[in-house]
Amino acid sequence: xxxxxxxxxxxxxxxxxxxxxxxxxxxxxxxxxxxxxxxxxxxxxxxxxxxxxxxxxxxxxxxxxxxxxxxxxxxxxxxxxxxxxxxxxxxxxxxxxxxxxxxxxxxxxxxxxxxxxxxxxxxxxxxxxxxxxxxxxxxxxxxxxxxxxxxxxxxxxxxxxxxxxxxxxxxxxxxxxxxxxxxxxxxxxxxxxxxxxxxxxxxxxxxxxxxxxxxxxxxxxxxxxxxxxxxxxxxxxxxxxxxxxxxxxxxxxxxxxxxxxxxxxxxxxxxxxxxxxxxxxxxxxxxxxxxxxxxxxxxxxxxxxxxxxxxxxxxxx
Amino acid sequence: xxxxxxxxxxxxxxxxxxxxxxxxxxxxxxxxxxxxxxxxxxxxxxxxxxxxxxxxxxxxxxxxxxxxxxxxxxxxxxxxxxxxxxxxxxxxxxxxxxxxxxxxxxxxxxxxxxxxxxxxxxxxxxxxxxxxxxxxxxxxxxxxxxxxxxxxxxxxxxxxxxxxxxxxxxxxxxxxxxxxxxxxxxxxxxxxxxxxxxxxxxxxxxxxxxxxxxxxxxxxxxxxxxxxxxxxxxxxxxxxxxxxxxxxxxxxxxxxxxxxxxxxxxxxxxxxxxxxxxxxxxxxxxxxxxxxxxxxxxxxxxxxxxxxxxxxxxxxxxxxxxxxxxxxxxxxxxxxxxxxxxxxxxxxxxxxxxxxxxxxxxxxxxxxxxxxxxxxxxxxxxxxxxxxxxxxxxxxxxxxxxxxxxxxxxxxxxxxxxxxxxxxxxxxxxxxxxxxxxxxxxxxxxxxxxxxxxxxxxxxxxxxxxxxxxxxxxxxxxxxxxxxxxxxxxxxxxxxxxxxxxxxxxxxxxxxxxxxxxxxxxxxxxxxxxxxxxxxxxxxxxxxxxxxxxxxxxxxxxxxxxxxxxxxxx
Numbered sequence: 086x087x088x089x090x091x092x093x094x095x096x097x098x099x100x101x102x103x104x105x106x107x108x109x110x111x112x113x114x115x116x117x118x119x120x121x122x123x124x125x126x127x128x129x130x131x132x133x134x135x136x137x138x139x140x141x142x143x144x145x146x147x148x149x150x151x152x153x154x155x156x157x158x159x160x161x162x163x164x165x166x167x168x169x170x171x172x173x174x175x176x177x178x179x180x181x182x183x184x185x186x187x188x189x190x191x192x193x194x195x196x197x198x199x200x201x202x203x204x205x206x207x208x209x210x211x212x213x214x215x216x217x218x219x220x221x222x223x224x225x226x227x228x229x230x231x232x233x234x235x236x237x238x239x240x241x242x243x244x245x246x247x248x249x250x251x252x253x254x255x256x257x258x259x260x261x262x263x264x265x266x267x268x269x270x271x272x273x274x275x276x277x278x279x280x281x282x283x284x285x286x287x288x289x290x291x292x293x294x295x296x297x298x299x300x301x302x303x304x305x306x307x308x309x310x311x312x313x314x315x316x317x318x319x320x321x322x323x324x325x326x327x328x329x330x331x332x333x334x335x336x337x338x339x340x341x342x343x344x345x346x347x348x349x350x351x352x353x354x355x356x357x358x359x360x361x362x363x364x365x366x367x368x369x370x371x372x373x374x375x376x377x378x379x380x381x382x383x384x385x386x387x388x389x390x391x392x393x394x395x396x397x398x399x400x401x402x
Numbered sequence: 403x404x405x406x407x408x409x410x411x412x413x414x415x416x417x418x419x420x421x422x423x424x425x426x427x428x429x430x431x432x433x434x435x436x437x438x439x440x441x442x443x444x445x446x447x448x449x450x451x452x453x454x455x456x457x458x459x460x461x462x463x464x465x466x467x468x469x470x471x472x473x474x475x476x477x478x479x480x481x482x483x484x485x486x487x488x489x490x491x492x493x494x495x496x497x498x499x500x501x502x503x504x505x506x507x508x509x510x511x512x513x514x515x516x517x518x519x520x521x522x523x524x525x526x527x528x529x530x531x532x533x534x535x536x537x538x539x540x541x542x543x544x545x546x547x548x549x550x551x552x553x554x555x556x557x558x559x560x561x562x563x564x565x566x567x568x569x570x571x572x573x574x575x576x577x578x579x580x581x582x583x584x585x586x587x588x589x590x591x592x593x594x595x596x597x598x599x600x601x602x603x604x605x606x607x608x609x610x611x612x613x614x615x616x617x618x619x620x621x622x623x624x625x626x627x628x629x630x631x632x633x634x635x636x637x638x639x640x641x642x643x644x645x646x647x648x649x650x651x652x653x654x655x656x657x658x659x660x661x662x663x664x665x666x667x668x669x670x671x672x673x674x675x676x677x678x679x680x681x682x683x684x685x686x687x688x689x690x691x692x693x694x695x696x697x698x699x700x701x702x703x704x705x706x707x708x709x710x711x712x713x714x715x716x717x718x719x720x721x722x723x724x725x726x727x728x729x730x731x732x733x734x735x736x737x738x739x740x741x742x743x744x745x746x747x748x749x750x751x752x753x754x755x756x757x758x759x760x761x762x763x764x765x766x767x768x769x770x771x772x773x774x775x776x777x778x779x780x781x782x783x784x785x786x787x788x789x790x791x792x793x794x795x796x797x798x799x800x801x802x803x804x805x806x807x808x809x810x811x812x813x814x815x816x817x818x819x820x821x822x823x824x825x826x827x828x829x830x831x832x833x834x835x836x837x838x839x840x841x842x843x844x845x846x847x848x849x850x851x852x853x854x855x856x857x858x859x860x861x862x863x864x865x866x867x868x869x870x871x872x873x874x875x876x877x878x879x880x881x882x883x884x885x886x887x888x889x890x891x892x893x894x895x896x897x898x899x900x901x902x903x904x905x906x907x908x909x910x911x912x913x914x915x916x917x918x919x920x921x922x923x924x925x926x927x928x929x930x931x932x933x934x935x936x937x938x939x940x941x942x943x944x945x946x947x948x949x950x951x952x953x954x955x956x957x958x959x960x961x962x963x964x965x966x967x968x969x970x971x972x
Contacts, residue, residue: 161922332962335942
């Protein structure tokens, strides 16, 4: 007789939960483990099971690994947040349950296995954007516009004010060319911290446009710009950029943002990236090249609409 | 309309607050860009910074590379050499000590608030294996697994390892024991003799088949297992917490000492047998009856043998008015009294017990422990509560002020002038400024706070571990315990010192708003009796040249520093 898993809080192949049978572990991250499950009738799903009940700020790994890290913000200080994997998963479940959108995976059931939270999600066909980039099959530009429109639509409808951890690992490209967003972290109350991946959120702010721009640059050039050891040399920067960095340092947010100092002229990175496109993407990162060619600071885009309009214009130019 | 036109006027900040034309605040950036180009016009450099500072304050500023401030994050000291016509300090000092020239004290007083390293017979080296090194790791099933990479060194000796998408954190000792090849060749070490004693003067020569080969010139080579090696040399893998519980003052092995017997007599003929562990010093005495061994507390040993205090360690001495004067050096003994000297003042005598009481942080490293909530007073808690609620505090900050984070995330910052021995010299310095022009007081205090708290405000503390959230840190202990002061600690310290210096200040809690990001922030506003209020943010690094701060009410500054309660009243 197969185990039910209810005694140990762990799942093994053959365990049964909510009418589904565990087939195999599928993936694991710093905060949760994913299992493939199926019913005897052929219905397939995924179970996401929180990894233990104790907080582990180190579980997120490093910026180079690109894992999400749990951060807490206090005046002038950014430190590890002691959010437990259960808290993080429960916040995600709340967002997905309230979302009810084709761009978010559907929640089949949720509960607790001994002391660990779990959620059963529909299995989304397709592969992650990370897998596409690793296979050197990045989706076309139009797909990225669709992704931007999806984020804009979800924000306007109030279903997802922001994703919070947008990165190629958390975006699924469906066979029909659709977009499904997984692992949103915007459900975590801001006073408890934030779970985000500094490689895509160098300013550590709850805003997805910089992450979107960094993903698009990565897809178009094959280079992840924000790294502990950035791939390009330090650029000549304007005094305003220096002042901005000084301000970020005072806020405790310079550690990851300092990689922005290395961002080259984007049009120099790829023949397929125009100067106009480079300006749009830089602006989404709150950057611009000033009249002397120095890397400087930009007020950024006020919303998705302006950004997407400029992206389209730059693509058509 | 597309916003792509580079000629379009883009409202960077609402009035470009951090670039204020002729105002000195736009000179925040004095670090030259890494890739200077002649086509971009003259770049700022250090020399220009100093020239500007000199122009701004009308004094001759020099760099003093011998001094460092701000602990490990410190930068080159700024030694302010007063012009010849600088008026003397008017603040009263103790009648028994002649007041030193004020201007030269800026550099002398502050370093003494910071770490002083005492050389041991073997240098205290903490191994820092390079990130990216391939390492072996012991799995929970006992097997040793290869192909892991050292990804990051964390606080308290924790090492973050990575293999593919897996990460793992282990202690530095465990890492080094499994990977002895990471010990650099040439590292000076101690080696256990067959008698059990430790012999200095050895150095790592090679690593061969898991053994660390050490060599001592003229004596030969030895092979040590990693366990033997690190047991004999614990400082190589000492964690930050070990550092905190171990005094930096370690009497040299072999030093003759007197040891107190159970009847209270001090018995000569003992020697220090080994380095201290947990503030306990092993001592031994050879006699006709054999070898006697025991351990005594460092405090007791120093009480009975004050000449163990290094002669170059500056100490505090109490003045007749009750304040502590810094910078005194032990020069000798006369009976039970310790003679101290401060070259610019003279000599003094004090008992060893008093000397230890005034300098527990330096001699016994006690000041680096967190304080408990019993230091908080009702009035201090209420004051902190008002500041949290209204975002503005214009009154004098009282002793017992306890500024904690209600949601956790950091320890409380505590103001307690009586308990904060590290802050005492700063407060005395502030009082000595009382007769100076207000702007000069502001500049001097800002300089002291900025240098004391460290060059860069403590920022991203990913993986950092410090005092618990329910504990407090006295302001004077912030650099040592937290690495550097955050904007709140800096503003608090400036405010406390400014009160002593007779300045009218407001502590302000608001938002710092920059492109793409805004964050809670604390700063100080100073209202001189003449002129406009100044905004002082000592967390922005580097500070304005000459510590010439911008007007708080400038619209561009207000666009950045959004305060809830307006500005300080005129």
